[in-house]
Amino acid sequence: MIFRSEIAESLTLKFAEAAGKRRSEGKEIISLGLGEPDFDVPKELINATVNVLQNSKSGYSSPLGLLPLRELLAGQFQELDSIPCRTNNVIITPGAKQSMQLVLMALLEPGDEVVVINPSFVSFIPQIYIAEPQSTVKVVDLDKSDFSLSKKDVLNAISEKTKVIIINAPSNPTGTIFSDEEINWIYNLAVENDFFIISDEVYKRLSFNDNDILSIGSLEKEVSRVFTVNGYSKSHAITGWRFGFMSFPETFTKRLLKLQQHINTNTCTFIQQAIVEAFEMDMSFLKDYNKELKRRASIVSSYLNESKLTLVNPDSGFFAFINISNTGLDSNTFCSELIKQTGVATTPGVAFGTNWDDHIRLSYAVKPDVLERGMKKLVEFSNSIK
């Protein structure tokens, strides 16, 4: 493939590595960088995995995924997201990123255009150019005052060559949620102009108002235009396990099957078996966790009130996307100086789009006392900038 410069090193992981290095040198690090839930993997899932390991054969699985698990996940898409997903619409991949990569490979051809809404997840644009180096990304930036969607900008970005729009709902890094009106508008635009929609919904279960989020895939009668990507990294605290899945239009079965066969063979079979076994486990702990995340978001917000940094309050997930423009520093300088002077690790906003170099991303998926110490240092640091 043509290795375009946009396929850059992931800044989130790069800063995480820098923090790890500092820590290994014995220096204190308050890590507000990477996004990993701070609750333990549910015991039921651990026990199921142990049970499968000790008692089952675990050879290759069907490339699209174990049939019973595809059935269960289709049911989950229906129940939790009102997406008309059936078993044949489900593929299970090693991580949600892999679902995204495979669908982009299946969709994109030279000359195609992809609309990406920035700030966006760091891997979207690299993944597009990995899938098709001769495609073009059309970036639409959210409004800086409230992260709302500028319809005019979206209309300017689409053309006859638009193959697909990618939305991240809820959004990493902003933690905000598109309004129902925005979701309906995007859906109708896609229908009118006949392009596809990929909706990355990995943060949906970590919403502070879970019941109210409208999945764009629920607007379809059958899955035909919308690819809905999800995974258990965030909701089950198994980031390292790599477990993702996607609801996709059946017309893409052959392409996705072939790609999966030749790239992955299958997703780790015993993890799939364990998730089947633990599927009915009690997930009500998420309610408390989301309450706690909401509380922490307000801690972040109240600290920032004493600084020149500003924040659009998040409604989901564990990230605050903070505006640092009043400091006059670019985001790389801000984050580098912050970690050097205080040991607080965050992620520069420029990782999420060139136009977001006046923001930083901060994760509050950390113990509250760590968060408070980090916020104190962050505020002191930013106030010290003349």
Add this chain to the structure above:
Amino acid sequence: MIFRSEIAESLTLKFAEAAGKRRSEGKEIISLGLGEPDFDVPKELINATVNVLQNSKSGYSSPLGLLPLRELLAGQFQELDSIPCRTNNVIITPGAKQSMQLVLMALLEPGDEVVVINPSFVSFIPQIYIAEPQSTVKVVDLDKSDFSLSKKDVLNAISEKTKVIIINAPSNPTGTIFSDEEINWIYNLAVENDFFIISDEVYKRLSFNDNDILSIGSLEKEVSRVFTVNGYSKSHAITGWRFGFMSFPETFTKRLLKLQQHINTNTCTFIQQAIVEAFEMDMSFLKDYNKELKRRASIVSSYLNESKLTLVNPDSGFFAFINISNTGLDSNTFCSELIKQTGVATTPGVAFGTNWDDHIRLSYAVKPDVLERGMKKLVEFSNSIK
């Protein structure tokens, strides 16, 4: 990406699915199709995995892999394969297939040519066209009488555009091993003509004469031209776990790192941790298993002596690549009729190259009584063809 027709459904998996379907319908299947070891996952590895699951955090790992595991695998490449591999030369991927896919993505650009030696692993050619649809595969077929390499044909296949040659050593499907002389000749050819070498060595630990196999990477002073792909699917019977790794020239670190970050994030962390913990386990059982495989290969051979089918005896792995040309049937017809009439599942040779439609692949990684019943039916079936 341009979805070329060569990115076909994997015939090995397709026939395996057909067999599974027949079985689920209550019909007997003697499955000699897929290649999965028939020994259990070593207890030490299961126990280590359980221990890690119950006692460790298991978040993201460094994209290239856990540092202690990269160190151990570098040591293993040195010790078992005499490859001058250092920690910085190792990447850990979800399956050996993923290593192959990532290196092809990192290497190939439009116009590049790749030399593939057929019969070859079913995914090589699709993976090449996934990585770079505008590359060209130059196929070199082995000699049908003894699966030896025709140097003349290799010389005809290379050109100024040759970027890399892929070898599968030992070979799936033939089970044969390149001679030291052939390996040296390929290596020198690559040096003289300045192209890369990818050596897929996943069957090396299942060799009947393990000590004698020369890894092409051992001919280098430092890793600079040869990518050596390996994994534990076959040696540790963990096909479903997806654990692969590769020794690669350090100049490719950035590209491989970026691809891994954006496609995979990392290989399942707790599996990596478990392999670290179980690394020193006793692998001497492989000696007995290889003896047993050798015995089964001779069972296959002795049955075939009573038929019009012929075989070049394998020296490794668990596949026999059988010449069916005396039956006059093409391999798809042969395999379809065989499974329909007898319930014996095998894989058509055409899956391994268009020129190998007069062969079938048979796996003897099954219990000996199953193998004997399957062979009896196979011989009866082939003798019944007029």
